[in-house]
Amino acid sequence: MPRGDKSAYTDKQKRQAKHIEDxxxxxxxxxxxxxxxxxxxxxxxxxxxxxxxSDK
Structure with missing residues (x-):
């Protein structure tokens, strides 16, 4: 995955990051x-x- 690529993150993780950023x-x-x-x-x-x- 190239540096800065956020495709592996879930929608929840993206929302959390946006909230923290704001x-x-x-x-x-x-x-x-x-x-x-x-x-x-x-x-x-x-x-x-x-x-x-993951199934653990």
């Missing part, structure tokens, strides 16, 4: 920093992009 922008961060923080947070919470739950 919050960071409201706090005065630049668009670039807000997006970086948002996706870093989603990755930290979920361990990266997932298309579906």
């Amino acid at each position: 919050s960071e922008i409201d706090q005065g961060r630049s668009q670039e920093d807000a997006e970086r923080i948002a996706w870093s947070t989603v990755n930290k919470q979920d361990g990266g992009g997932k298309k579906k739950k």
Whole structure:
């Protein structure tokens, strides 16, 4: 997957990232920093992009 490709993320993960990004922008961060923080947070919470739950 090329760097920056968000296709492996679920719709929920994308919504979470957008919400975090909007919050960071409201706090005065630049668009670039807000997006970086948002996706870093989603990755930290979920361990990266997932298309579906794995059967464990």
